[in-house]
Amino acid sequence: MTQKYYIITFGCQMNVSDSERIAAVLESIKYKPVQKIEPADLVVVNMCSVRQSAVDRVFGLNQKLVKLKNHNPQLTTILTGCVLKKDEKKLSRFFDYIINIKDIGKLPKILRNKNEGKKDYLRIKPAHVNKFSAIVPIMTGCNNFCAYCVVPYTRGKEVSRPAKDIICEIKNLIKRGYKEIWLMGQNVNSYGVQRETDAKQNAKLMRNKINFPKLLKMVNNIPGNFWIRFTSSHPKPSTRAKLSAGLVPYRNKVSGTGDFSWNELINIIAKGEKITPYLNLPVQAGDDKVLKRMNRPYTIKQYINIIKKVGKKIPDICLSTDIIVGFPGETKKQFQNSVKLFKEINYDMAYISEYSPRPKTMSAKMKDDISIEEKSERKRILNNILKETALGKNKRYVNKVVEVLPMEYKNGLLFGKSWHYKTVKFKGNKNLIGKFVKVKITNALPWILEGKIEYRI
Ligand code: SF4
Structure with a gap:
């Protein structure tokens, strides 16, 4: 049976x-x-x-x-x-x-x-849940040990997949008609770090010096009509930048090729005609002292510099972030720096979480001293700013025609993601799911764009 x-x-x-x-x-x-x-x-x-x-x-x-x-x-x-x-x-x-x-x-x-x-x-061929969008892991694990995070304990050290396997998997997906490829890793910046399990592959990665921007370029060069997205990036400065600045490398200095300058990555995104202008760059806190306690090795100035560089080269970039409110010891003044950052960056989207201690992590030993009420108030404040900035950003698309990949059908309506990773809703037929269409945007709301189908591409 x-x-x-x-x-x-x-x-x-x-x-x-x-x-x-x-x-x-x-x-x-x-x-x-x-x-x-x-x-x-x-x-x-x-x-x-x-x-x-x-x-x-x-x-x-x-x-x-x-x-x-x-x-x-x-x-x-x-x-x-x-x-x-x-x-x-x-x-x-x-x-x-x-x-x-x-x-x-x-x-x-x-x-x-x-x-x-x-x-x-990582070598197991996945059974994808749909026929048009696929997640392709490029690495797993994390060496960063952010003070609040259990991932390094549950998933272990960073391990990168050989570029050859990744390219082969994507080529197969494109042949089968996939339209959206998500390159996935806890920390894609570290792509190319030493593979502990496979010395031969590691030697090859080292020889070819395939870091994340180079991998992205290789994926972009695969022939076909598809979009490339990736997540998640870490705003930490590259080891090279730290060394040249005379700073002591932080504890998680990589031992392989997983190191790049943001300029290198930004140039690849800007030039790659299949790489979508969407960047999720988790900031986690808007205050340097909180970042230090979180064991996040960058300052807000460095973070803003990256965003500025991205905006200069890719003016239509869609930006999202992850942030924690109520980290142990986060004072009202320090939280105000997160407020300031949200107002300055004008995010398109943010994933805001209230801090909760996780066993085994460094922050679990700190006093969880911000009340539940205060945490939810801080979340509400950031969410209100986000609502405004997201709406402002979305209004730019009204009366414009955008490319959309429809993904879901409900009661005569199609829901999909645009080239800029905006959710778009419009009337349409179920059989358009997984096919690129052009949609004229007629209305902008903070979390969604509404439109009218123009034609199928
Ligand atoms: S928050 Fe991200 S970068 Fe930090 S330890 Fe967790 S997985 Fe790694």
Whole structure:
């Protein structure tokens, strides 16, 4: 009898990408996906530990899993993703297996006692969730150890994928008609750092000096009609820049080629006709002292300089950021620097989070001294500024025709992303999903543009 699987994914796009790899491994041993959890013989939960709320959602699944197990005692449950050791112990009561995300290639062995599992999970060919937009991981892990973040503990050290594998995967996707490629990594700036697991590939990366801008250029040179996006970048100065400034390199100085100047990257984005003008550059705090306590090795002046350089070369750049409010010890005055920064940069989008301590991290040892009410007030303030700046930015598109990739259909309306990564809503037919169309923008709201279809490209 065919075994059915259901995957629950929490967290970032990297986890979405990992779930596509999990699906591919399961399908290689003849498991079939199901749209609802109830008929599944196997439930895989791909967890995120970045925020406590995400962890709580996994704990919140427990009752559901117990109920499903009572109904179907043959049900197998697996937990993977970003799992902290501390939570592992508590969650082991509700899952049959807890496996490291890097070991998903061993699922055939675990489930069928088959030996065909592949060791390196980045080499598993993913089963993409749609036929037009694909996430392509280029590296995983993080060496940065920001004071609040669990990723270095759950995902381990940075490992880059060989450029050859990445290019080959993208060429295949383009042949199959994919229109949007997301190059994904916790920290794409570090692309090209030493691969611990593969000395030969590492030597090649070093020889070819393939850093992130060079990889981006290689992807841009692949023939075809498609868009390239990437996330996430780190605003830290390059090791070269730090060395030439006579500064002591910070603790996470890379040992491979994963180092570039922002000028190099900006030039590639500006020239690359397939590279979309969208940059997510997490600032995390608007105050130098808070940044220092967060172990983020840059100043606000350096951050603004990068944004200015980007704006000069790519005037229509769409900017987003990630920021935390209420980090331990963040005074009202220091928070005002975040307010100032938001007003100065005019972000198109921002992902604003209220600080919550995560076990094992450096900040967990600091006193979480900002009240919940104050954190939500700070979030509200930044959100209000963002609403205004996002609306101001969106108004620039009114009466203009923009290219859109429709991704979703609901009640006669299509929702898609524009070249600048703006959400666009317009009337249209379902069969336009995954095909480029031209849309005339008729109205701008802070989080969405409304328009009328002009024609299909
Ligand atoms: S750069 Fe910092 S916030 Fe981003 S994954 Fe690494 S440690 Fe976490």
